[in-house]
Amino acid sequence: MKRSFATVIMLAASLALSVSMACAETIKVGAILAVTGPASFLGAPEARTLEMLAEELNAKGGVNGNKIELVIKDSGGNPEKAISFAKQLIEEEKVFAIIGPSTSGETLKIKQICEDAKTLLLSCAAAEQIVEPVAKYVFKTPQKDSHVVHAIFENMKASKISKIAVLASNTGFGQAGKGQIEKQAQEAGIHILAAEVYDSKATDLSAIVAKLAANKEIQAVINWSVEPAQAIVLKNIRQAGWNVPIYQSHGFGNIKYVQAAGAAAEGVIFPAGRLLIADKLADKNPQKAVLTSYTKNYETKFKEEVSTFGGHAYDAFKILCRGIEQVGPNREKVRDAIENMKGFVGTAGVFNFSPTDHNGLGLDSVTMLTVKGGDFVEYKK
Amino acid sequence: MTLELFSQYLLAGITYGIIYAIVGIGFNIIYNTTGIINFAQGEFVMLGGMISISLYQWLPLPLAIGAAVILVMLIGALVEILFIRWLDRPSVLRMIIITIGISILIREAALHVWGEGVRSLPYFVGNEITTVPVLGARVSPQVLWVIGVCTVMVLGLSLFFKYTLQGKKMQACASNRVAATLCGISTKNMVTLSFMLSAGIGALAGCVMSPITYTQYDVGTGLAIKGFTVAILGGLGSSMAAVAAGLLLGIIESFSVSVVPLAFQDAISISLLLAILFLRPHGLFGNKDAADLKEF
Numbered sequence: 001m002k003r004s005f006a007t008v009i010m011l012a013a014s015l016a017l018s019v020s021m022a023c024a025e026t027i028k029v030g031a032i033l034a035v036t037g038p039a040s041f042l043g044a045p046e047a048r049t050l051e052m053l054a055e056e057l058n059a060k061g062g063v064n065g066n067k068i069e070l071v072i073k074d075s076g077g078n079p080e081k082a083i084s085f086a087k088q089l090i091e092e093e094k095v096f097a098i099i100g101p102s103t104s105g106e107t108l109k110i111k112q113i114c115e116d117a118k119t120l121l122l123s124c125a126a127a128e129q130i131v132e133p134v135a136k137y138v139f140k141t142p143q144k145d146s147h148v149v150h151a152i153f154e155n156m157k158a159s160k161i162s163k164i165a166v167l168a169s170n171t172g173f174g175q176a177g178k179g180q181i182e183k184q185a186q187e188a189g190i191h192i193l194a195a196e197v198y199d200s201k202a203t204d205l206s207a208i209v210a211k212l213a214a215n216k217e218i219q220a221v222i223n224w225s226v227e228p229a230q231a232i233v234l235k236n237i238r239q240a241g242w243n244v245p246i247y248q249s250h251g252f253g254n255i256k257y258v259q260a261a262g263a264a265a266e267g268v269i270f271p272a273g274r275l276l277i278a279d280k281l282a283d284k285n286p287q288k289a290v291l292t293s294y295t296k297n298y299e300t301k302f303k304e305e306v307s308t309f310g311g312h313a314y315d316a317f318k319i320l321c322r323g324i325e326q327v328g329p330n331r332e333k334v335r336d337a338i339e340n341m342k343g344f345v346g347t348a349g350v351f352n353f354s355p356t357d358h359n360g361l362g363l364d365s366v367t368m369l370t371v372k373g374g375d376f377v378e379y380k381k
Numbered sequence: 382m383t384l385e386l387f388s389q390y391l392l393a394g395i396t397y398g399i400i401y402a403i404v405g406i407g408f409n410i411i412y413n414t415t416g417i418i419n420f421a422q423g424e425f426v427m428l429g430g431m432i433s434i435s436l437y438q439w440l441p442l443p444l445a446i447g448a449a450v451i452l453v454m455l456i457g458a459l460v461e462i463l464f465i466r467w468l469d470r471p472s473v474l475r476m477i478i479i480t481i482g483i484s485i486l487i488r489e490a491a492l493h494v495w496g497e498g499v500r501s502l503p504y505f506v507g508n509e510i511t512t513v514p515v516l517g518a519r520v521s522p523q524v525l526w527v528i529g530v531c532t533v534m535v536l537g538l539s540l541f542f543k544y545t546l547q548g549k550k551m552q553a554c555a556s557n558r559v560a561a562t563l564c565g566i567s568t569k570n571m572v573t574l575s576f577m578l579s580a581g582i583g584a585l586a587g588c589v590m591s592p593i594t595y596t597q598y599d600v601g602t603g604l605a606i607k608g609f610t611v612a613i614l615g616g617l618g619s620s621m622a623a624v625a626a627g628l629l630l631g632i633i634e635s636f637s638v639s640v641v642p643l644a645f646q647d648a649i650s651i652s653l654l655l656a657i658l659f660l661r662p663h664g665l666f667g668n669k670d671a672a673d674l675k676e677f
Contacts, residue, residue: 197643263510
């Protein structure tokens with residue numbers, strides 16, 4: 001019932017494409033993205049990025065002469081839809097690989113499906129469990145939760161913060177993040193005084209903020225979600241006159257959240273890749289060239305600012321293409337090529353995959369950012 | 382619990398509650414003249430927010446809101462004229478399915494016009510971090526706007542039904558449609574008017590709450606569920622009962638976080654709805670005999 005016109009149109013378009021291009025030498029790549037719905041700040045830039053990259057690539061003649069044909073499905077962030085789209089892409093469309101889903105909950109639901117069907121899955125979602133335990137055909141491009149939580153805790157220790165409250169949304173991403181925070185807290189010497197979970201569609205959190213603010217021992221709040229609730233929680237905390245430092249997850253990496261929270265976003269601290277501060281990086285930074293070129297192309301084409309999420313789709317697409325380029329359009333060989341890929345410079349960091357690490361990013365891929373004057377800047381104490 | 386915390390919960394509860402109440406009243410107005418639940422009620426709230434945000438680019442805030450409310454009222458009238466009016470003695474089930482269809486249609490149209498992102502009006506007074514002290518608690522001035530505007534709407538509506546001819550005509554339709562027709566009241570026009578009225582109050586609520594909750598193309602569904610709960614809880618058909626039920630639900634929800642985890646907040650309202658449907662299907666304040674006479 002909630003299937004949108006967008007999906008229908010895309011379906012129709014992809015159907016038309018598949019008929020007209022059936023005779024050409026094409027590699028079909030599926031994508032399951034939350035283009036609409038509560039996680040649309042992730043899925044929408046991801047879908048735009050993929051469309052842009054595929055267009056660029058095909059204009060240049062494709063990978064080794066093979067054109068890429070994208071089949072994008074809008075899951076609306078709904079895990080059940082992701083499952084049916086995954087089956088559809090694998091069984092009916094017989095895609096070479098799947099990029100996405102945008103959210104962790106969806107990815108975890110289709111991890112096994114792709115593994116069983118021996119179809120490459122390059123997830124744009126963050127949760128550790130996507131690549132832990134390693135599934136042979138499943139990779140992911142965003143930084144791991146554990147690295148991100150580690151970076152947050154390091155920052156807290158430097159600021160002498162040891163007693164915190166945790167807020168998380170009831171999505172796969174929120175729950176995975178909360179689990180990771182709880183797992184690492186003890187070792188880092190951080191005490192979680194309160195942990196609350198809210199609905200991903202929450203529109204006001206002032207009651208729970210009032211409850212937390214009443215606890216004077218809390219020195220900082222970590223919020224873990226990707227929905228507009230990220231901005232709402234900021235407003236509610238500041239409106240309650242509560243001046244604690246607020247940490248967000250790497251799900252905050254879209255300037256639209258900052259715009260939505262306005263003045264309340266000032267001073268928020270969050271970990272992210274270097275894409276958001278591309279223009280402020282030193283020229284010798286290995287990522288600088290990739291980041292500035294992606295930013296420039298995306299922003300000219302779509303007239304909106306880049307987000308780390310579009311970057312995750314960029315990385316997934318480029319890694320896949322690099323694999324195909326190296327060994328040709330053979331799924332098994334491409335899988336092996338990706339698994340052994342070293343030193344791939346993407347937007348999230350420098351990827352070094354291995355049979356035990358299907359994420360390939362190290363701790364250095366995460367940097368702490370903050371919001372100053374409505375813009376992202378590197379955090380400096 | 383300290384006084385400060387108590388008033389913080391109370392104000393949060395009243396804010397949610399009064400918004401639920403407005404959506405609940407919207408359900409009731411249409412229910413009274415047609416005997417159906419209009420499931421597109423939440424979409425009127427969304428449209429109010431979205432249209433005012435778009436108009437705000439060219440118009441000053443009060444004008445943008447006023448124009449948005451009028452436009453949504455026209456949309457409400459249009460919906461009724463296009464989809465409901467020409468039906469000859471439609472069954473209740475058929476009309477309900479039509480309203481569900483309309484709600485999907487409006488939502489999809491909104492997705493195409495405004496896209497998938499969240500938007501919001503600016504805070505009417507101050508900005509995102511401005512607060513005012515109330516009873517020891519600190520709240521955003523927008524919360525007071527929401528409470529104030531919704532209270533004025535509720536009072537205005539009750540005056541309208543009590544003292545104006547149109548209001549009395551609508552009430553006549555509500556109590557007995559056949560008798561009202563015999564008295565020369567055009568029930569069809571009353572139905573159109575009821576759609577306009579509930580679209581208008583929904584739209585205005587959508588404008589004042591937009592800075593707090595944001596407006597997204599799909600916010601209508603969640604609001605409709607809460608509004609429906611409130612309408613049932615109070616007893617279908619009575620606007621004042623919807624206000625009482627709305628405030629009750631909002632306050633229960635906000636105080637619930639002090640005893641149970643936040644994750645159960647929605648479960649509480651749904652359990653309340655189920656309990657009412659089982660134990661008092663005519664609502665907390667409704668009359669059982671009157672409810673038995675209705676088709677739905």
